[in-house]
Structure formats: structure tokens, C-alpha cells
Amino acid sequence: MTANRKFEEITLSSESVFKGRIISLQVDQVQLPNGGTASREIIRHPGAVAVIPLLEDRMIVVEQYRKPLEKSQVEIPAGKLDPGEEPLQAALRELEEETGYRSEHVKHVSSFYTSPGFADEIIHLYVAEQLVKGEARPDEDEFLECEAITLEQAQQYIREGRISDAKTILAVYAWQLYKLTGQI
């Protein structure tokens, strides 16, 4: 589909402020549809994948510390795309690295931007079924713990704030809809 450019903001100038290991930051001056100008603070991100790993009536989740929040959170397995990596391959890699599980039954659920107001990060979400157990191999600066939880536990974790990120809440809703409708 051609990108819809209604209300397009035309770039007048763009200043690179920061290039980091994971994200970069630029500030663009733009021309608004009414001819006025505004500045836009924009984060560039390489993109990521996430997986809903279903093991019978349970979902595999990982608990890890999230420095921006200064707390540990329970999330579905996820990670950044390596340069040039296909999202499906990245999803299978992250699933195995973080949980030890492999799957040959993986389906794309949806792809979504996490914060379209200030960032271009996109997450490609998959569901993985018929999991086969292998060995987890987290990255060297990654510390996490896996758990297999029921839908009721996932809903309880959301109420308690142990699950509180958009992709995982979205995944729990998708899983509930899958159970109710057979479709994902």
C-alpha cells in the first residue's frame, strides 16, 4: 500500500543529536499543513520482534529488569532485529535464546509501532505453537527468568502491574481472543 500522506509535515531541516548503541535521536524542523512550522523530536530504532509462545494452555513469559522503569517486569520474549535480519528469523532466535524453546509452527500476528508520536520502533509479533524444548542462551548482558503461565495468571499479572507493557498486554488480549474465536 502507498503510504498515506494526509496532513504531511515537510522536513525543513534535520539535526542529528545522538547516535547510540541502540537508538538515535534527531530533531526535525517541519512545515505544517497550514504553512506554520514546528519541531519534532524523533527516535530511530532498528525494530524488534516479539513472540507469543504457547505451550498447551500456558504462555511462556520472561521476567527481566527494565532500567527505564527501575523495576522488573514480566513480558513475552522479545528483542531487537540484528542488521539485515528477517523478522521471522529474529523471532525464532529470540524465542530460543530467551526461553530455550524452538518451534516450526510460527505465524505472524501483527506488526505495530510502539510510540508513533516520537519513535519509529516497530515490533513484529508472532505466535509460536508446538514448542520443542532446547537450551536458553541469553545475551551476556541479559538476565532473565522464564515462567509458563495460564491466561488467568496473565490477567492477574496485568491487574498486579507485573505485566505492564503494551506488547505483552496486547499479546494477552490476542491469546484470549484466540481461545474464544479460534483466530489470531
Add this chain to the structure above:
Amino acid sequence: MTANRKFEEITLSSESVFKGRIISLQVDQVQLPNGGTASREIIRHPGAVAVIPLLEDRMIVVEQYRKPLEKSQVEIPAGKLDPGEEPLQAALRELEEETGYRSEHVKHVSSFYTSPGFADEIIHLYVAEQLVKGEARPDEDEFLECEAITLEQAQQYIREGRISDAKTILAVYAWQLYKLTGQI
């Protein structure tokens, strides 16, 4: 609930890189659970609200240009918290500013972090029912167009990529679950 600090990363130093109109960026050096060190690129954001506005069997959505994506997107009404503003008040304000609708029947659905790996942005999501029509008053640098869509249209928009942000896909799933189970 006390924040869970399993696998805590202790801040060794923190450098402020950028303070913008909306976001700021810092780079922290942290001590990992195994004693090693790593750097963490962290975006600070004031937090935001979003609303699922239900008008009989339709949801009100807004189309606007998202500069980080260089395209126009259909999303639920949303916006940043003003300093000191209560999320519920912000939700009612954004709903009226962007769509012209008011509601006295608003319920909290969930609050979620959009990108916990690199940002502390949180979105407080509400559902608003029994909408009363007033007049839209967008911000001066905000250009948008409202539409009332059915669930089937929302699902079609997701397939077409016209809806492709996490909060709106999450909202469509929540709406579908609400229709199926009566609970939100």
C-alpha cells in the same frame, strides 16, 4: 505494590544528553547482577493518555500525520499529560479536543509502558461511553480528521496498515473482547 527489583541494574553514572520539548535522553552506566557493566540509553517522557470512545457500535478514531513514520495513521484519541494533570482529566480533555465528544461514563482499562527497553513512556487507557457531541479544538500544531468506524472496519484497517500502533491495536482487541465477554 512494591516494585520488583529482581536482576536490578545499579546506576553507576548518568549523563543527560538531551532535554527537548517532549522527550529527554540520558545514558546510564549500570552494574549488572553478575558484577559486569553495561550502558543503557533511556528516553524520559511525561506520560500520556488514550481513549476508546464508543458511540453505539462504532469507535471514534483520528487520522493524523506521524512524522517519525513519514505517514498518516488512524489511531484512537490520545495525547501527553500536561504537568501535574490527572490522567482521567487528560483523557477527557484529549477526547474533547480531538473529537469534540464529551463523556461522563469513562472507565480505566489499563496502563502500559510502550517501550520498556528504552523509554519510560506510560499510556493510561480509558473507555468512554454515552458520548455527547460538542466541538473539537485541536492544538495549533495538530491536524487531524475524525471517523466513526465499526469493529469490522477497525480490523480491516489493521490488515491494511492504516491502524498500526500498539495502543490502537490493543484498543481494538479490548473492544472485541468487550463485545464478546461484556468485560473491559
